[in-house]
Amino acid sequence: MKTLKELEEIRQRTLESVNLRKDRTGARVVVGMATCGIAAGARPILMAFLEEIKNRSLKDITVTQTGCIGVCRLEPMVEVYLPGKDKVTYVKMTPEKVKRVVAEHLVNNQVVQEFTIGAAEKND
Amino acid sequence: MQDLSLHILDLIQNSIAAGASLIKLTIYEDKEKNWLTIDIEDNGKGMDKIAMRRAADPFYTTRSTRKVGLGLPLFVAMAQRCGGDVVLKSTKGKGTSIKSGFQLNHIDRPPFGKLEDTITTLILCNPDIDFVYIHKVNDDEFKLDTRDIRQIIGDIPIEHPEIINWIQSYMKDGLNEINGGVQ
Numbered sequence: 143m144k145t146l147k148e149l150e151e152i153r154q155r156t157l158e159s160v161n162l163r164k165d166r167t168g169a170r171v172v173v174g175m176a177t178c179g180i181a182a183g184a185r186p187i188l189m190a191f192l193e194e195i196k197n198r199s200l201k202d203i204t205v206t207q208t209g210c211i212g213v214c215r216l217e218p219m220v221e222v223y224l225p226g227k228d229k230v231t232y233v234k235m236t237p238e239k240v241k242r243v244v245a246e247h248l249v250n251n252q253v254v255q256e257f258t259i260g261a262a263e264k265n266d
Numbered sequence: 267m268q269d270l271s272l273h274i275l276d277l278i279q280n281s282i283a284a285g286a287s288l289i290k291l292t293i294y295e296d297k298e299k300n301w302l303t304i305d306i307e308d309n310g311k312g313m314d315k316i317a318m319r320r321a322a323d324p325f326y327t328t329r330s331t332r333k334v335g336l337g338l339p340l341f342v343a344m345a346q347r348c349g350g351d352v353v354l355k356s357t358k359g360k361g362t363s364i365k366s367g368f369q370l371n372h373i374d375r376p377p378f379g380k381l382e383d384t385i386t387t388l389i390l391c392n393p394d395i396d397f398v399y400i401h402k403v404n405d406d407e408f409k410l411d412t413r414d415i416r417q418i419i420g421d422i423p424i425e426h427p428e429i430i431n432w433i434q435s436y437m438k439d440g441l442n443e444i445n446g447g448v449q
Contacts, residue, residue, distance in 0.1 A: 144432070144435060144436040144439050144440075146414065146415070146418060148432065149415060149418040149419055149429070149432060150418055152419070152422075152428050152429060152432060153418065153419050153420060153422050155428075156422055156426060156428050156429075157421070157422065173391075175275075175279060175387075175391065176276075176279065177276050177279075177336045177337045177340070180267070180272050180275055180276045180279075181267055181268075181272070181276075185272065185275060185380075185383055185384065185387055186383075188387055188390070188391075189383055189386075189387070192386075192390065192427070192430065192431075195427060196427050196431060204425075205390060205391070205425075206390075206391045207387070207391035207392075209279070209283070
């Protein structure tokens with residue numbers, strides 16, 4: 143059974159490495175979390191990002207949520223913002239796709255074109 | 267919605283949209299009475315009587331991206347399907363509460379799902395909001411209060427991966443301990 147005491151240890155351990163600046167400059171991953179997104183599986187997508195970020199010990203990436211992005215039929219949707227770059231919107235996400243987005247886009251700076259909204263619209 | 271944890275995630279989005287700074291979720295499994303209650307309370311901006319009357323109407327929404335609002339109507343339909351109901355109370359400027367109760371072992375009752383993932387998601391995505399989660403099974407209780415956590419971690423942001431990870435397993439263990447949210 144975990145206890146609140148462990149939090150104190152985590153605090154001690156992370157205090158040095160933590161970026162305490164409020165003005166975050168890193169990447170931002172935004173998951174659509176309205177009724178449409180949740181019903182389509184947004185939460186497992188968010189958890190998959192969390193897992194990948196943890197496994198790769200990536201720093202300075204913010205994972206957060208937004209409401210309905212407006213194209214409910216393409217949910218789960220994810221927007222990726224890299225500093226100084228245009229927003230990239232990924233659609234019909236799966237936990238498998240998340241792995242590639244993390245590896246190729248967040249780590250190696252290469253947009254996964256085939257998962258983007260642009261590619262999805264072309265196929266329709 | 268596939269399970270109760272997703273309904274809860276969806277309902278709490280309304281509290282977030284209402285600008286709440288404190289959101290309290292209480293789940294009570296009363297096995298003797300075969301009754302399950304799920305209550306959500308927030309200190310958001312609340313609704314007037316007209317908005318409240320329309321809140322359970324699927325063709326009412328305050329958002330502009332589309333014309334339907336299905337979150338609450340889906341939850342109400344689920345509760346009624348399971349021999350229960352939902353009561354909505356709201357005071358403009360003070361907050362809103364949703365109280366629901368329905369049969370625990372009703373054949374149509376959706377599984378609980380991953381409650382710990384719902385709460386983890388909410389905390390991660392809304393680090394400025396405080397969440398209280400109480401889960402009772404008969405006389406046993408598990409409680410998580412982000413205000414307690416913040417007090418211990420001090421300057422470390424609550425959305426830090428290590429903290430989020432800890433919160434997730436803390437809940438998983440805690441729910442296991444009381445046998446809460448099983449199936």
